[in-house]
Amino acid sequence: MALSDVKVLGSWPSPFVLRPRIALHLKSVNYEYIEENLLESKSELLLKSNPVFKKVPVLLHGDKPICESLIIVQYIDEVWSSGPSILPSDPYERANSRFWAAYIDEKWFPALRGVLAAESEDAKKAAIAQVEEGLVLLEEAFGKLSQGKPFFGGDQIGYLDIALGSFLVWLKVIEKISEMKLLTEAKTRCLLEWAHRFSSHVAVKDVMPEADKLAEFGVKLRAKILKARAIPK
Amino acid sequence: MAEIHVIISSCDRNVGITTALRRKPVLVNFTSKLEQTMADEDEVKLFGMWASPYSRRVELALKLKGIPYEYVEEDLSSKSCLLLKYNPVHQKIPVLVHYGKPIAESLVILEYIDETWTNNPILPQDPYDRAMARFWAKFIDEKLLMTTRKASVASGKEKEQAIEEITEQLKLLESELQGKEYFSGPSIGYLDIVASVLVFWFGNLQEALGVDMFTKEKFPIIFGWIGKVVEIDAVEVCRIPKEKHLEYIRTRLEAFKSASK
Numbered sequence: 093m094a095l096s097d098v099k100v101l102g103s104w105p106s107p108f109v110l111r112p113r114i115a116l117h118l119k120s121v122n123y124e125y126i127e128e129n130l131l132e133s134k135s136e137l138l139l140k141s142n143p144v145f146k147k148v149p150v151l152l153h154g155d156k157p158i159c160e161s162l163i164i165v166q167y168i169d170e171v172w173s174s175g176p177s178i179l180p181s182d183p184y185e186r187a188n189s190r191f192w193a194a195y196i197d198e199k200w201f202p203a204l205r206g207v208l209a210a211e212s213e214d215a216k217k218a219a220i221a222q223v224e225e226g227l228v229l230l231e232e233a234f235g236k237l238s239q240g241k242p243f244f245g246g247d248q249i250g251y252l253d254i255a256l257g258s259f260l261v262w263l264k265v266i267e268k269i270s271e272m273k274l275l276t277e278a279k280t281r282c283l284l285e286w287a288h289r290f291s292s293h294v295a296v297k298d299v300m301p302e303a304d305k306l307a308e309f310g311v312k313l314r315a316k317i318l319k320a321r322a323i324p325k
Numbered sequence: 326m327a328e329i330h331v332i333i334s335s336c337d338r339n340v341g342i343t344t345a346l347r348r349k350p351v352l353v354n355f356t357s358k359l360e361q362t363m364a365d366e367d368e369v370k371l372f373g374m375w376a377s378p379y380s381r382r383v384e385l386a387l388k389l390k391g392i393p394y395e396y397v398e399e400d401l402s403s404k405s406c407l408l409l410k411y412n413p414v415h416q417k418i419p420v421l422v423h424y425g426k427p428i429a430e431s432l433v434i435l436e437y438i439d440e441t442w443t444n445n446p447i448l449p450q451d452p453y454d455r456a457m458a459r460f461w462a463k464f465i466d467e468k469l470l471m472t473t474r475k476a477s478v479a480s481g482k483e484k485e486q487a488i489e490e491i492t493e494q495l496k497l498l499e500s501e502l503q504g505k506e507y508f509s510g511p512s513i514g515y516l517d518i519v520a521s522v523l524v525f526w527f528g529n530l531q532e533a534l535g536v537d538m539f540t541k542e543k544f545p546i547i548f549g550w551i552g553k554v555v556e557i558d559a560v561e562v563c564r565i566p567k568e569k570h571l572e573y574i575r576t577r578l579e580a581f582k583s584a585s586k
Contacts, residue, residue, distance in 0.1 A: 144464060144497060156453055163459045170452035183440040184426055190433045195414060229414060 098123035099152040101138055103130045104301050105309045107201075108161040109149040110258040115168040117295035118249060119175035131312065162193055165254060179251045185237070189244070192233050193255035200226035204259065207266050208310060209317045220270050224279070230256060231280040238282075242289055249293055257290040264303045265310045369394035370422040372408050374401055376573050378470075378522035379431040380419040381563050385518050386435050388559035390442045432462055435515060447515040458509065461501055462519040469494045470522065477534060478581055488538055495544055502546045506553065513557060517550075524551050525565045533574035 098116065100123055102109030116123050128138055128148050141150045141157035151158040151167065158167050169178040179186050203226060206219030237244050237252065244252035267274050275284045290296055371387065371394050373380030387394050399408055399418050411420045411427035421428045421437065428437050439447050449455050472494060476487035498520070501508060508516035523539075531539050541548040554560050 144460075153453075158453070158456045158460075160460055160463060163456050163463070166459070167452050167456040170455065183437050184423075184428070186440065187428045187433050187437040190436065191428070191430055194430055194433065 097152070097154055099126055100124075101126050101128055101135075101141060101150040101152065102148045103128045105130065105306055105313075106148055107258040107262050108147075110296075110299055111161040111254050112149050112151050112164040112168060113299045114249070114254050114258070114295050115165045115178055117299070118178065119168060119172040121168070121172055121175075131316065161258075162197070162251075162255065165251060169251075176248055177250075178245070178254070180245065188233075188237055189251045189255075192230070192237075192244075192252050195226075196230075196255050196259070200230070201259065204262060204266055207270055208314050211318065211321070216270065220272070220274070223266065223274055227274060227280050227283060231283050234282050234286060238286075243286065249290065249295060253286075253290055257287075257296065260287050260291055261301050261303055261306050262310075265307045268303075268307055269310070368422075368424075370397060371395070372397045372399055372405075372411065372418050372420040372422070374399050374418050376526075376565060376570055377418060378526040381526070381565065382431055382518050382521055383419045383421060383434050383438075385521055385559055385563045386438050386447060388562060389447065389513065389518070390438065390445050392438070392442055432459075432466065432519070435518060439515070447509075447518060449509065449514065458514070458516045461498065461508070461516055464494075465498065465519050465522065469498065473527070473530065476536075477530065477578065478585075488536060492538055492543070495539070495547065499544055499546045502550055507550065513554065513560075517554060520550075521554070521560065521563070523547060524554055524560065525567075526570075529565065529567055529570045530574060533571050533578070 098121055100109070100112055100116070102113070102125060104127065113125070126137070128135055130148070134146055138148065138150065139146055141152060142148075142159045145159060147159070149159075149161055149164060151164045153167075153171070158164050165178060179189060200223065203219050203222035207216055207223060210216035210219055233252075234244060238246065241247050243249050244256070249257075263274060275287055277284060291300060369387070369392060371380070371383060373384065373396060375381075375398060384396070397405075397407075399405060401418070404416060408418065408420060409416055411422060412418075412429040415429060417429070419429075419431055419434060421434045423437075423441070428434050435447065448458060469491065472487055472490045476484055476491060479487050501516075505511075507513050508520055527539055531537070555564075
C-alpha cells in the first residue's frame with residue numbers, strides 16, 4: 093500500500109531530476125512521475141513536499157518526502173539495497189565519489205549555468221574557461237576512479253556517473269551557445285567516450301531530454317534570468 | 326603486541342617476508358619496526374584551522390569516536406605544501422589523511438569517519454532519518470552559513486535583509502529540534518556535529534559584528550540544545566577561545582573592507 097508508492101516530482105529540463113530517475117531505473121523500482129512546470133508557478137504538492145527549498149526533484153516514498161537530488165540518490169541506494177549498488181562499498185571510494193559529486197554541484201554546475209546566464213562576452217568566456225577547467229579535473233578523476241573500467245563506478249553506473257551524467261544534455265546546449273566543443277578528443281578523451289556509454293545506457297536513455305527541445309528551453313530560461321536581474325530591487 | 330622474531334632478507338623499514346635468499350638472512354627483533362610501520366599506517370592526521378567551524382566539526386567527530394589523531398594547524402595566509410598536495414582542487418581545510426589517503430570537504434569527511442570507525446555511530450541507521458540529517462546539514466552549510474557570510478560583509482539595507490533571512494533560517498532549523506534532546510534524537514550525532522557551528526562560532530561572530538539577533542529569547546529551543554551540548558566533554562574540548570576568535574574576526578573584516586575599497 094502506502095510504503096510501496098513511489099513518486100518523483102520533477103521537471104523535464106532539470107538535470108537534477110534525472111538523478112533519482114536514473115537511480116530508480118537502475119534499481120528496477122516502478123514509480124509515478126509528476127511533471128512540474130518550472131517556468132510557471134509551483135504546485136501545492138511541491139510547496140508542501142519541499143517547503144524549505146521549494147525545488148524539484150522531490151521523491152515521495154509513501155507519505156515521506158525526500159529532497160535534494162544527491163540525498164535522494166543515496167536514500168534510493170540504501171532503501172533498495174538488494175538492487176545493484178550505486179555508491180561503492182569501500183569508505184574511501186565512497187568519499188571520493190561524494191567529493192567529486194559535491195565539486196560538480198558546488199563549483200562546476202554554477203560555471204555551466206554562468207555560461208547560459210552570462211550578460212557579456214567577457215563573462216561568457218570566463219564561465220566557459222571554468223567549465224573547461226572543471227572537465228579537465230573530472231577527466232583526471234575518471235582515470236583514477238574508473239581504474240580502466242567503463243564508468244566512474246566501475247563496470248556499472250554509479251553515484252558519480254549519475255552526478256555528472258545528468259548534465260550531459262545541458263552540456264550539449266552550452267556547447268551550442270558557446271559555439272565550441274567542451275568535451276574534446278584532445279583534452280577529455282575518456283570523458284567523451286564515457287559520455288556516449290552513459291547516454292546510451294538502458295537506465296538513462298529514456299529519461300534524457302532531447303537536445304533541441306532543451307536548447308529551446310535554454311533560450312527561454314536565459315531570458316527569464318536576465319529579466320529577473322534587470323528588475324530594480 | 327607479542328614479540329615476533331622472524332628471518333627476513335632486508336632490514337628495510339618496509340619489511341617483507343621473502344623466500345628469496347640472495348642476501349644473507351638476518352635475524353631481527355621485528356616488533357619495534359612492525360609496530361612503527363603499523364602506527365604510521367594507522368595514522369590519522371587532520372589539517373585544520375582553529376577558527377574554522379568546518380575544521381572543529383571534524384575534530385568533534387574524531388573525539389566523540391575516541392579516534393586518536395595528529396592535528397596540524399594550517400596558516401591560511403600561507404598554506405603548506407602538504408595541504409596543497411592533499412587538496413589540490415579546493416586548497417582548503419579541513420583535510421583528513423588516513424593511511425596517507427586524503428579526504429576533503431567536512432561533510433564528506435564526517436561520513437567517511439562514520440563508515441570507517443563504526444563504534445558510536447553518528448549517522449542514524451534508518452535511511453529516511455539519514456536523508457533528513459543530510460538535508461539539514463546541507464541547509465546549514467548552503468543556506469545558513471552562506472547568508473551569515475553575506476551578512477558579515479554587507480552594510481545598510483542589504484545587511485538588514487540578510488539578518489532577517491538568517492532569523493527565518495534559524496527558526497526553520499529550530500523546528501527540527503522540537504520534542505528532541507538533540508538534533509539526532511536522544512544522543513548527539515551527525516546533525517548536532519554539523520550544527521555545532523551554533524555553539525561557539527555563531528555567537529562570537531554576532532558579538533564581533535555588534536548584532537544581537539541570536540538570543541535565548543528568540544531561539545529558546547536552540548539555546549536549550551546548546552546548554553546540553555556544552556556539557557559533553559568532547560564539545561568543550563573543541564571550544565573556540567572567545568577573545569582570540571573575536572580579534573580574529575575583527576581583523577578579517579578589516580582586511581576585507583580594505584580590500585574592497
